[in-house]
Amino acid sequence: MTLLTEEQREALAAKWVKAPFVNETCIGCGACVAISPDAFDLNDEGMSVVIAQNDYSDRWVDDSISACPVSAISWK
């Protein structure tokens, strides 16, 4: 598993590919990982991080956004 870096995020944005972003309010509940295991994982601190992908459109990200109890996930 490779985490999405800012450079990769910028490269995707240049191609008009949306990538999800997790902010610092994440409480590590794991809901996003359960719904979108190809897009999110929990890091060593138990916080959600975004996995590097070339396209997130078929990875249930919108459902993870809806399920997040603290609205920590957005499209950036």
Ligand code: SF4
């Ligand atoms: S659903 Fe929200 S609070 Fe839960 S792990 Fe994912 S980003 Fe964090």
